[in-house]
Structures are given as structure tokens and as C-alpha cells.
Amino acid sequence: MSAYDEKVWLARYAPGQPAEITVEFDNAVEMFRASVARSPEADAIRYFDGRITLRELDELTDAFAAGLADAGFGAGERVAIYAQNVPQFVIAQLGTWKAGGIAVSINPMNKERELEQLLTDSGATVLVALQSLYRDVAAKVVPNTGVRTVITTSELEYQTRNDERIFAGVERIPCAGTLDMAELLSRFRGQAPPRVSPGPDDVAFLTYTSGTTGPPKGAMTTHRNVVFNAQTYRDWIGIGPDDVVLGIAPLFHITGLVGHIAISLLAGAPLVLMYRLDPAVTIETVQAEQATFTVGSITVFIALMNAPNADKDALASLTKIYSGGAPIPPSTVTAFQDTFGHYIHNIYGLTETTSPSHAVPLGSEAPVDPASGALSVGVPIYNTVVRIVDDEGKDLPPGEIGELVTAGPQVVAGYWNKPEESAKALPDGALHTGDVGYMDAEGWFYIVDRKKDQINAGGYKVWPREVEDVLYEHDAVREAAVVGVPDEYRGETVKAFVSLRPGRSATPEELIAFAKERMAAYKYPRLVEILDDIPKTVTGKLLRRELRARS
Structure with a gap:
């Protein structure tokens, strides 16, 4: 049975944590008003030298x-x-x-x-x-x-x-x-x-999906969804009014809407905003505001490591760090820890799960799967059951790869004015995520890739993330993105796009050889193209469509 038994996991790894929580407010306005009543003169927003209580x-x-x-x-x-x-x-x-x-x-x-x-x-x-x-x-x-x-x-x-x-x-x-x-x-x-x-089931906001598989769809996020996952951030990570939330994720994105705005409104913790992300300014802001918590794309943390003012003490106060929205190479987590002394905790979710459905508990380190090299995205959060299913919808045992199907209070009500697409993606209220992964025997979950990104190289399945994670182990690689491109002999072959760290050099041939030494013959990239920057969405997701179009 691939459904995750949270009670067992919490008892083993996080004693004292409840397996379930109760939604405390009917809507996000009540949630905010409770914070106003507690501490009306506390800062709600900090914006450079400006303050709003x-x-x-x-x-x-x-x-x-x-x-x-x-x-x-x-x-x-x-x-x-x-x-x-x-x-x-x-x-x-x-x-x-x-x-x-x-x-x-x-x-x-x-x-x-x-x-x-x-x-x-x-x-x-x-x-x-x-x-x-x-x-x-x-x-x-x-x-x-x-x-x-x-x-x-x-x-x-x-x-x-x-x-x-x-x-x-x-x-x-x-x-x-x-x-x-x-x-x-x-x-x-x-x-x-x-x-x-x-009411709790009234729609709080429409958050539009990226539209990578068709026109954007407006996910109907309810007030219950918002309050529940705000409480998840608060209780899972331990965020209170003495914390300071650093707003590095875009506010229009589900991470910013819930992991910045909603948690700040619930906990009464000030939200620090910076208009646009500048790595050096961000480090200065962490120091000036003594920010303690943030959540954002791994590309932001890579940028901070390469900032001119990055040093061991630059982010001393920022002890609660989470990253989601894009895959995290284990080597990058290690490099960040070496640079700043803090561990990046993985967190996973979609627009349709109102930010997290899985997370690594604060203070725990996610395991790395020895076979694939993938970093675990954590375990399902409170009140949440996640199944791994095959193409027929049947449950798969631990270790077998299939689609993640998520059910819980954070799953949205459907898509705005799209009943047929809602019914297809959310049968009986459970979200078919389109993400492919597996659960290990200990209950940790791993995401392999999106179903649509799988590469078929001569009949062999290749998941881009595995190749990317290997490339990230090279000390000259700043970012990597892997796609399948047409090949007369193999049908598809593996191509990698790479950007290099400042002051480092590597040739395509060197990177191909590096990967070849570490991967099965059908997996390593036959082609490598070096770019100044890898095209990404504003939330840090790789624009694979754009990369395929270049090939």
C-alpha cells in the first residue's frame, strides 16, 4: 500500500507532532483579524525603510x-x-x-x-x-x-x-x-x-497554472485551503510572531501567496518585501531585518551563494529555510550549507495543493536515494494522504515509480469555469498531480520528474532530473537543464544545457565525459550546450519547451 501512514512516521521521526490539525478559522480575514487583536502595533510589512503595522x-x-x-x-x-x-x-x-x-x-x-x-x-x-x-x-x-x-x-x-x-x-x-x-x-x-x-468553501483567490500543457487554468483556492496551509507552515516549521518572513518568492505565485502572505497574516510575523530580487540587497536585508524564515526556488539560493557579499555569517539569522517549486540537486544543498552554514529543507506542492503537500520537518535532513541520486521532497503534511499509482490507477508498493495522487484539506476545489478539466484532474477530490515519483520503505517521497518530460532514448526511459543532478556535481556547473531532442538512431537523445559558475570553465566534451563516468550508458547526455543563463519562469521552473525549440 503506497498511502503514507503519517502517524507512524511522526511517531518515529517527529515525536510530539500531531498527525492531524484542525482548521482554526472560517476564512483568511478572520485569521488576520486575530493577529491584529493580539498585537496591533507589531509590524505587518517591512519594505526597505518603510513600516506598516x-x-x-x-x-x-x-x-x-x-x-x-x-x-x-x-x-x-x-x-x-x-x-x-x-x-x-x-x-x-x-x-x-x-x-x-x-x-x-x-x-x-x-x-x-x-x-x-x-x-x-x-x-x-x-x-x-x-x-x-x-x-x-x-x-x-x-x-x-x-x-x-x-x-x-x-x-x-x-x-x-x-x-x-x-x-x-x-x-x-x-x-x-x-x-x-x-x-x-x-x-x-x-x-x-x-x-x-x-465561508470556508468560498474561493479566496484564483491562481493560474503555467499552462505548459494547454491554456492556463485558474485553480480555485478556497479560504479553507489558505487557512489550513498557513497553519501547516506555522506548526510544521514553528513560525511565530518573533519570526521575520523574508519574501523572496513572487507574491503572485502560490508559494508567495501562502508561504509569505498567509503565514505572515496568521502568525503576526512581519513580512519583508524587496520589490524585485537582487542577491546582494537580499543578503543586506536579511542582516538588517534579522529575517528568520523564507521559502523560495532553489535558483534564488544559488544566486545568493554567488552574491559578492556572500560569506559564512551573511545569513546568520535565517535558520528556517525551505525550497520548493523546482527540483533541488543534493550537491546544491551541500554547497549552500558549506557557504552559509544552514540546511535547505525541501518542500513540495503544486498550485492545486495551495503550496505544500509534502515537507521535510525542520531540523531533519532529507535522505538521498542511492539508486537515483534524488533528494527526498519529504513526507506528506498534516491530514494528507498521498498514493503512488500506475497508469490504471492501482496502488504501487514502496520503491516503484508511478504518479502521485494527493488528497487533503489543501487540495483546491477545481478550475474556474472548467468542470470537465476539474473532473479529470480531481476525481473525488483527489489531485492527479502529473508528477512521477515513489515512496521508499521508510515513508520518504521522491519526485522523479513530470510525466511529460520523460525521454525515450532507444526504448530506455531517462528522467531529466537524474541527469541534471549528476551535472550539478561538477564544480563548474551553476545550473543545468536536460531535454530530449530528436535523434535518427535512438528516436530521442539526451541533451543538456548548462550555465557555469562565475570564474569557472568547462567544455561540453568535459561535461559529457563527467556524466558518462557516473551514469548508465543510455542516460548520459550526448550533447551539451553552454549558455549564459538557463531560461526559467519567474518562479524558477526550467522552460524545457524553450530549450527543445532551440535544438
């Missing part, structure tokens, strides 16, 4: 909700948020909930076609956008959508430092025909919107 955030989000109501916004309508990691993102999201609405988070890297697609699909009636994004992108597509109200804002608000490394070339831009967010909040400050209390 919990009391001030409560007032600002009341004002936003009152402004929406004044503009004719009704319960159940959608507010699209198109911004970087700025305080206004949190204000708009929480204010939308207070108005009874659904927040729609949009990748700020999206261009006209993608933005129009998401605004149309979600039916958003309000758009909150950074001024530059409105001018350059949104202004061209809003007339083609159902958006009635546009609220614009500047990344320069709520701070005065104006660090040139972050804000070079940034200026306030007048946006005719839109509401200025600062003026809106000032006008409605002190007004309480009509009291709205969303």
Missing part, C-alpha cells in the same frame, strides 16, 4: 474594501492584481477579501496576450496594477475585457530609500482614466466596509 494594514485594507464598494464592486466579483512584491499587493488581496471578492494574482512578466487571456477568463471587474505595467501593457488590453475599474500604484510608495540597485529608472507615472491607489486609500481611510464573512 497590523493596525495600519487593517485600516488600509478596510479603506480599499470601502473604495471597491463605492465603485460598485459586489461580493463574488474578481480583482486582478498585476504587481511585483510590493505592500500594495497585500493591501489589495486582503482588501478584496474584506469586500467579499476573489483575488486573481497575475504574473507581472505577462504581456498583452497573456494578460488579456487571464482578465477575460477570470471575468475580473477590477484591475490593480503598477503604473509602469499599466502604461506598457494593461492599457492596451483593458478595453477588450470586462474590467470596469483600474487602480494604479507606484513601487516607490511606502519607502523612501529609493535604492538605485532596485529602483534605477523607476519614476511615478500619471495614468489617465485610472484611480490612484494612494489617493483612494486616503479618501476612504477610517471608513469600515460592510462586514463580509466568507
Whole structure:
């Protein structure tokens, strides 16, 4: 039976941890209000030299909700948020909930076609956008959508430092025909919107999948989903009001929405935002704010290791570190520990599982599978059962590779206006993840790869992650991505794209030989191309489609 018995694992590895937790609040607004009541003058958000207390955030989000109501916004309508990691993102999201609405988070890297697609699909009636994004992108597509109200804002608000490394070339831009967010909040400050209390099964936000297998789909994340996984972060990792959350993941992504915003609102721990990621500035910020917890893509931690101010004590306070969203090579975890003295704990989930479904307990180190070299993603979190199944949906025993099927309170209700796709991906409420992996005899889970990324080289199955992990062991390799490319003899052959660490060198022939010595003959890459940077999404996922197109 591949279903994970959490009670057994917790008793063996994490004594004192409960196997199940109870959802404490009906919605995320109640969760936030409990923190305001406990410590109203505690910092809620820190943004360079700016500070917003919990009391001030409560007032600002009341004002936003009152402004929406004044503009004719009704319960159940959608507010699209198109911004970087700025305080206004949190204000708009929480204010939308207070108005009874659904927040729609949009990748700020999206261009006209993608933005129009998401605004149309979600039916958003309000758009909150950074001024530059409105001018350059949104202004061209809003007339083609159902958006009635546009609220614009500047990344320069709520701070005065104006660090040139972050804000070079940034200026306030007048946006005719839109509401200025600062003026809106000032006008409605002190007004309480009509009291709205969303139910646990009401949708809190739509988070759009990347669309790698078709058009993006809006995962309907409920308030129960949000509160449950906020509690998971709090209880699993031990996050409280004395912690400081470092916001390195994009807020539009499920990791940022839950692993930054939701945990901060629940625990009453300040959320530190930095607009855009700059490795040197991030290290300075950790030191200045004494940040204690973060979760983000492994590519961020690789960047921190290569920052000019990286040294053993640079991240001394940051003792609770988790990484998810992209595969983690074991060699990178070791290199990070050698550089900063801290262990990176694996965490795994999808948009459809509201961030984590698996995690490594704080203080534990994930095992590395000796056969594949894969680092375990941990064990299922509270209240969660994960099965490994074959193509017919039958359970597989420990050690056998199949698809992960996840059931638990964090699994979303379905996809927005897509009942057929919801039924296919979530039969009986259990998510068929599309990720392939296995569970070992001790209950640890390992992800091999996405089903669609498997390479068929002359009839042999090759999983890109295994090849990538071997390449990461070479001391010159900074990042690696492996894809299958057409081959007349083998049907497909293995090709690796590699970027090198600053000051290091390696030839394609050297890297091929390095992998050949460490892998079965059918697995090692026959082709290696060295790039300055590996193309990735903003959340750190490799853009394999783009790499295949180059070949």
C-alpha cells in the first residue's frame, strides 16, 4: 500500500507532532483579524525603510474594501492584481477579501496576450496594477475585457530609500482614466466596509497554472485551503510572531501567496518585501531585518551563494529555510550549507495543493536515494494522504515509480469555469498531480520528474532530473537543464544545457565525459550546450519547451 501512514512516521521521526490539525478559522480575514487583536502595533510589512503595522494594514485594507464598494464592486466579483512584491499587493488581496471578492494574482512578466487571456477568463471587474505595467501593457488590453475599474500604484510608495540597485529608472507615472491607489486609500481611510464573512468553501483567490500543457487554468483556492496551509507552515516549521518572513518568492505565485502572505497574516510575523530580487540587497536585508524564515526556488539560493557579499555569517539569522517549486540537486544543498552554514529543507506542492503537500520537518535532513541520486521532497503534511499509482490507477508498493495522487484539506476545489478539466484532474477530490515519483520503505517521497518530460532514448526511459543532478556535481556547473531532442538512431537523445559558475570553465566534451563516468550508458547526455543563463519562469521552473525549440 503506497498511502503514507503519517502517524507512524511522526511517531518515529517527529515525536510530539500531531498527525492531524484542525482548521482554526472560517476564512483568511478572520485569521488576520486575530493577529491584529493580539498585537496591533507589531509590524505587518517591512519594505526597505518603510513600516506598516497590523493596525495600519487593517485600516488600509478596510479603506480599499470601502473604495471597491463605492465603485460598485459586489461580493463574488474578481480583482486582478498585476504587481511585483510590493505592500500594495497585500493591501489589495486582503482588501478584496474584506469586500467579499476573489483575488486573481497575475504574473507581472505577462504581456498583452497573456494578460488579456487571464482578465477575460477570470471575468475580473477590477484591475490593480503598477503604473509602469499599466502604461506598457494593461492599457492596451483593458478595453477588450470586462474590467470596469483600474487602480494604479507606484513601487516607490511606502519607502523612501529609493535604492538605485532596485529602483534605477523607476519614476511615478500619471495614468489617465485610472484611480490612484494612494489617493483612494486616503479618501476612504477610517471608513469600515460592510462586514463580509466568507465561508470556508468560498474561493479566496484564483491562481493560474503555467499552462505548459494547454491554456492556463485558474485553480480555485478556497479560504479553507489558505487557512489550513498557513497553519501547516506555522506548526510544521514553528513560525511565530518573533519570526521575520523574508519574501523572496513572487507574491503572485502560490508559494508567495501562502508561504509569505498567509503565514505572515496568521502568525503576526512581519513580512519583508524587496520589490524585485537582487542577491546582494537580499543578503543586506536579511542582516538588517534579522529575517528568520523564507521559502523560495532553489535558483534564488544559488544566486545568493554567488552574491559578492556572500560569506559564512551573511545569513546568520535565517535558520528556517525551505525550497520548493523546482527540483533541488543534493550537491546544491551541500554547497549552500558549506557557504552559509544552514540546511535547505525541501518542500513540495503544486498550485492545486495551495503550496505544500509534502515537507521535510525542520531540523531533519532529507535522505538521498542511492539508486537515483534524488533528494527526498519529504513526507506528506498534516491530514494528507498521498498514493503512488500506475497508469490504471492501482496502488504501487514502496520503491516503484508511478504518479502521485494527493488528497487533503489543501487540495483546491477545481478550475474556474472548467468542470470537465476539474473532473479529470480531481476525481473525488483527489489531485492527479502529473508528477512521477515513489515512496521508499521508510515513508520518504521522491519526485522523479513530470510525466511529460520523460525521454525515450532507444526504448530506455531517462528522467531529466537524474541527469541534471549528476551535472550539478561538477564544480563548474551553476545550473543545468536536460531535454530530449530528436535523434535518427535512438528516436530521442539526451541533451543538456548548462550555465557555469562565475570564474569557472568547462567544455561540453568535459561535461559529457563527467556524466558518462557516473551514469548508465543510455542516460548520459550526448550533447551539451553552454549558455549564459538557463531560461526559467519567474518562479524558477526550467522552460524545457524553450530549450527543445532551440535544438
